[in-house]
Amino acid sequence: MLEVTPIDEGWILRHDGAALPATVPGCVHTDLLAAGIIPDPFLGRNETDVAWVGRRDWTYETTLSPIPGGHEQTDLVFDGLDTAAEIRLDGQLLGSVRNMHRSHRFDITGLGGRLSVNFRSAYGEAEAVRGRLGERPNAYPEPFQYIRKMACSFGWDWGPTLVTAGIWKRVRLEHWSTARIARVRPVVTVEQGVGRVELHVDVERTRVEAGLTLGARIGGVRAEATVDGTSGVVRLEVPDVELWWPRGYGEQPLYDVELWLSHEGLLDIWRRRIGFRSVELDRGADEHGSGFTFVVNGERLFARGVNWIPDDVLPSRITRERYRTRLTQAADAGVDLVRVWGGGIYESEDFYDACDELGLLVWQDFPFACAAYPEEQPLRGEVEAEARENVVRLMPHPSLVLWNGNNENLWGFKDWGWEQRLAGDSWGEGYYLGLLPRVVAELDPTRPYTPGSPWSGSWDRHPNDPAHGTHHSWEVWNREDYADYRLHVPRFVAEFGWQAPPAYATLRRALPDEELAPDSPGMLHHQKADDGNGKLVRGLARHFPVPEQGFSEGDFDRWHYLTQVNQARAVAAGIEHWRSHWPVCAGTIVWQLNDCWPVTSWAAIDGDGREKPLYHELKRLYADRLLTLQPRGGGLVLAVINQATEPWKGRLTLRRMSVEGGVVAEAGVGFDAGARAVSDVRVPRELEPVGPKEFLVADADPGSDEGGGGGGLRALYFPMPDREVPYPRPRFDVSVSPGGERVTVTAHTLVRDLLLQADRLDPSVSADRGLVTLLPGERVTIGVRGWETLDHLDAETARSALYCVEPAR
Known part of the structure; x- marks a missing residue:
């Protein structure tokens, strides 16, 4: 049976002649941070101060313990190396790699001693490739397209330039005899409730003459196949499978798949989870x-x-x-x-x-x-x-x-x-x-x-x-x-x-x-x-x-x-x-x-x-049900968007209002949106807001929730930008529950885009909602969670973290 020995301890990072403790998986930056050699590059402008790290070559080392006997082959397996490196064992070159997005495997049967992974600067590798192949255009000034590495390591229009190196995924020894499972390619389909799984298996052998058997199971369904040379296919049919659906459309049932390779006993095993579903574009x-x-x-x-x-x-x-x-x-x-x-x-x-x-x-x-x-x-x-x-x-x-x-x-x-x-x-x-x-x-x-x-x-x-x-x-x-x-x-x-x-x-x-x-x-x-x-x-x-x-x-x-x-x-x-x-x-x-x-x-x-x-x-x-007022065709349309599995029908209240809070005109209209459909309701001309002092409110009546989730939704439409709207100075009351878990705001005027920035109260605190617009007389309760250093909150403190759109100065 294949045995695995993790190699995640005892690593050092060579730095200016010194040997620093290294964490694997990890990278040079995290090890230098842990050793206090570099400051946190996320703080201030420290990113600039640590730019030298990406320009250096680096070496990781550890010692492999004596490899136990009883197996015909031992492989050294790296799930991910970042990026250009030479791997040596007791000075012997095992191989060179140049791709962060791949795994790498080396046969080290009979070998042992000092393992070193010598990383070349990603800049050095990329610039050498560019020198051989010539310049290519790029949206950013760094040479990321010349090396198979995470491009945004070199910076982006939202990211820092922190060019990493290191053993960024797991590394291990695999000991095995006769044969091992090298690759499993599962082709999963479903038709009329029957799930079909084809497991296309590649094996690696130490003994060509050994007869190999593949077996697999999903739940109570089992199947077997023989290996022809270095490959085989196991086919399973699973009746009455439950379909996997995206969220909002159904459940996500997952099935355990187990595949084994045997020859006079178990040699290797592979396990995954799958789901049955079809997808087309x-x-x-x-x-x-x-x-x-x-x-x-x-x-x-x-x-x-x-x-x-x-x-x-x-x-x-x-x-x-x-x-x-x-x-x-x-x-x-x-x-x-x-x-x-x-x-x-x-x-x-x-x-x-x-x-x-x-x-x-x-x-x-x-x-x-x-x-x-x-x-x-x-x-x-x-x-x-x-x-x-x-x-x-x-x-x-x-x-x-x-x-x-x-x-x-x-x-x-x-x-x-x-x-x-x-x-x-x-x-x-x-x-x-x-x-x-x-x-x-x-x-x-x-x-x-x-x-x-x-x-x-x-x-x-x-x-x-x-x-x-x-x-x-x-x-x-x-x-x-x-x-x-x-x-x-x-x-x-x-x-x-x-x-x-x-x-x-x-x-x-x-x-x-x-x-x-x-x-x-x-x-x-x-x-x-x-x-x-x-x-x-x-x-x-x-x-x-x-x-x-x-x-x-x-x-x-x-x-x-x-x-x-x-x-x-x-x-x-x-x-x-x-x-x-x-x-x-x-x-x-x-x-x-x-x-x-x-x-x-x-x-x-x-x-x-x-x-x-x-x-x-x-x-x-992104809720299943959404109301939105859209200027269209020289007027206003209220789009009733229903992505739910059930139809949505009911009544809407349309109110043409002034920013001072008065209702200029009001009407009720019906709507009927089918499942996964959009229904347009034309807003009557007399309800369209005029000028900077008016806006339109559309509310789904509380009873408009056939199928669930529809009542209480609202859409707002302001015909003019805020800089032209003569908002009243916002007035509202604030109350806080004992313990500070809830903040309630009651509006006396129109309050546009009220926001509680709860992290201003304490960095550990967050609010359970974002922007909300209140009409005069309306209230909202905002949940506050995550208190660590405070056990209470008063109204004045809460008010200091509340923001809303203010009238022009």
Whole structure:
């Protein structure tokens, strides 16, 4: 029987002649941090002070204990090495590696002694490859496309430049005899309630003459097969299987699969969990263009998505618990699809396990982003090897529903001047339109593949054509106001977003000694986007009064609040518009769910795990049922969006109101939205608000909840930007429950976008809701959780952490 010996203790890191204790899995940065050699790169401007780490070569060493007898072969297995390294055992070269995204195996039978892993600087490796293959264009000034490594290690417009090295995944010895299971490729299908599993097995042998048997079971179903040379296939049929569904559409039953290899006894065993479901991608042509609609178990979905980046720029620190926490936050916000973005990594099994259990669909990018990638050796062979390994590794997971060739590279070739600069040099097209679809078709025929995001399906059209395939909407934010989201109805919006700073407590931790201002040195260092603060201020100026000289130190709290409000409103403008056009538009994927360090960014959850107002707004925007008022056809339409399994019908109350609180006009209307459908209700002309002093309120009556979840929903429409609205000075009462677990606010005037920034009360505290608008006489109760240092909260203290839109100064 195969035996495993972990090698996770006794490692040292060589540094300037000294031997530092090293943690494996880990990386150079985490070991230097633990030894006190470098400061925390997430604090202040320390990132700059530790830049030298990425330019150095590093060596990890340990001693292998005597290898026990009784086995014919011993392999040294690295699940992940970051990135370019030579592996030596007692001075003998075992091999050289150059790919963070692959595992590596070496036969060390009969060997032992001092094990060393000598890492070359990723800069040195990338620059050497660039020197051999020539320059290629890139959206960022770092050479990440010349090395198979997490691209955002080299910095991004939301990430620091911390170029890592180290043994970032598990390392172990495997002792075995006769044969072992080298690879299992599970092809899982379901038809008419019968689940079919084909386990395509590759074996490695020490003895060619040995007869080998494969056996497998799923529940009470068992099957056997013989190994022909070095491969075999075990087929199982499981009757009456329960289907795996994305969250909101059904349950997520998972089945344990066990496969064993035997010869006069058990030799090796392989275990995974699978789910039975079908997935298709409808890209058919229609009168609107060509679509991009996920179909799971025959059910057409509007995908409610978020983009995922590595949750830490030092990815070896991401634990199973951290994955679970972050993905549970996504599910709790109504998300049903997570796109693993192409500038990061293939995530660990812990990530996909959590998605399987939570019912989160996974769109997996291959790791290519925002650059022209050479297709010559040594890169081409590495790309194919990593693709083959990771496609097979991730195949068991029912949550995985799409392979995507790259992020923005097809678009970049067309629009970013690459074609002229390349002058015929390779740039990745052969990967995205040739190699990768061939690998997916060969190994994983049950899942769709798309060459890139965005991609319109053909070079005959612009790659980012909103009428065809996937679309990235970045004119909004970069140049245009978020109201311009309403100018187009893309078939599927795979990226869009708006920036905001992280929570106040996150900023205070990251910039502990700084007088905070929008343009203070630390704030600017933790703003990586090109002209990011300028875009924030210009975005605010379209909606709110902005001081002529910009925001000063004394205005920081106001700037911080308003930028977070603007982020939530911008994303809401897009999602409400696009959801109201289902099924023409079949999905939105917000950029982005998470951050990898404390930074001003597009994230809904900041680098310390705190939820921004955008996060809470997503709960409303991605709920099964949503009301939204949309200017359309020269008037107003109330779109009743019902993504629930049951029809939704009932009554709506429409109130045309003045900002002083009076009702100008009122009417009740009926609505009837079918299951997974949108129903438009035309707002009568006499109820349309006029001028800056009026707005419209649409409420679903409490009884409008046939099928559940519909009563009490509200939509608001203000025809003018806030800077033109003569808001009354907000007046409200605040009360606090004993112990401080609940804060209740009662409005005496219109209170627009009230927000309790609970982390200002204590860094450990959070609120259970975000922005809320109250009409005169209405109240809201906000849950407060996480107290550590305080056991009570009074009304005045709570009031100090409450913010809302104020009248123009």
